[in-house]
Amino acid sequence: MTIPLVNLARLHHPLTDEIRGAIDGVIRKGDFILGDEVKSFEEEFAAYCGTKHCIGVGSGLDALTIVLRGVGIGPGDEVITCANTFVATALAIQHTGGTPVLVDHDPKGYGLDPQCVKEAITDRTKAIIPVHLYGQAVDMDEINAIAKEHGLAVIEDACQTHGATYKGRRCGSLGRAGAFSFYPGKNLGALGDAGAIVTNDDDLASWIRSARNYGSAQKYYHTVQGFNSRLDSIQAAVLRVKLRHLDEWCAARRERADRYRTLLAEADVELPVQLPDRDHVYHLFVIRTRNRDALLTRLRESGIGAAIHYPVPVHRQASFDASGRVAGVLTETERSCEEILSLPICPCISDQEMVTIAREVTSFTTKKVADPRSVPTHAPRPQSRRRKRG
C-alpha cells in the first residue's frame, strides 16, 4: 500500500519530541491511572467542546455504554439509532440490556432521518443516538425537538466529529451527553484505546465519574455497579499534545476535501454533500458510485488505501440478534452500503497523493463504454430516487 487511508506516522512525526516529553513526564510522576494529566485533559476537552464536564474512559464503546447506563437505559428500553454506523453504537445499547431500534439514514447526508425516528417511537422508547457519521452533524434541532416532545434522552455518538459544529456549537454538546472515541485513526486519536463523555448535566457527570472507576467516588466504597474504564495518564498526556493541533487539523481536512472536489470534478461519482449550518470535519471523504466494488479493486491494485465504511450495516451483522429490531424499511442504508467508498484523507495527505488518487478515480469512472467492469451490477434506480451530489 503506497497511500494509506490515514497516515498516522506522518501526522505524528513533527510531534514526536513533544509526545515523548509528555510520556516521560507521566513516567517520572508515576500516576498512571486517573492522574493529573487525565484531569487536565478532561478540563481542556470540556472547554474545547463547550461543556461543563468531560469524563475520560477506556474507549468510544465504553463511553456510549456507560452514558446509556447513566441515563437509565436497561432491559426493556428501546434506543433508536441508525443502521449505517460502526457496530459499537448498537453494541453499546445491547450491553445495557436495552433494545437497539435501527432506522434509515436521511437521503441527503448519512445521518438519522428524523421522519424515520418519529415513526420508530413506541411507549418503550427511552433515548435516541444520533451518529454524526463521517464528520458531519445530524440535524440536531429536529432530533432534539422530537426528543423533547416524547421525553427522550439524546446521546450523541460524536466518535467521528471531534471539533465539528452544528449552528456554531460543537458536536457532543448538543444533546444530554456526547460520546467520543480517541481510537488512533479518529480525528483526535490517542496512541491506543481511549474515549470520553462530555455533558452539561452535573448529576449525570458525577454518576459517570464513579461508574467508570468501579462505581466508587471514595476508594473501596462502591455505590453503583461500575466498570473499569479509565482513561490512563499516558494517553491523556498524548491527547493534550494533540488537542492543541485539532483546529488546525480540522481546517486541513476541510481544505483537502475542497481540493478533492476540484480534482474529482470530471469523475462520474457523487461527492459528499455539505449540509448547511455545519462545519464538516471530514473524518472520512465518502464518494458514491454504482460501480463501487470494481473501483475499490482498481484503487487497491494501484496501492491506494480506499475502504468502505461500512460494508455491512448493523442490522445484517450476526451480532445483531433478537436483542434488536429494525423499524421501517432501510432503503437508503441498503443502497448506500453498495455504493459508498472512502478515499484516503488526513491533515497531512500530500497534494501529489490526492492528484494520483483523483486521476485513478476519474479515469476509471468515466470509461463508461470501453471498460466492461463499469457496467452496473444491479438494476438502475427509479428516476425519482436519483440524486446528484456535490
Ligand SMILES: *Cc1c(COP(=O)(O)O)cnc(C)c1O
Ligand atoms: C470509532 C467509533 C466508535 C467506537 O469507538 P472505539 O473507541 O473503537 O470503541 C463508536 N461509534 C462510531 C461512529 C465510531 O466511529
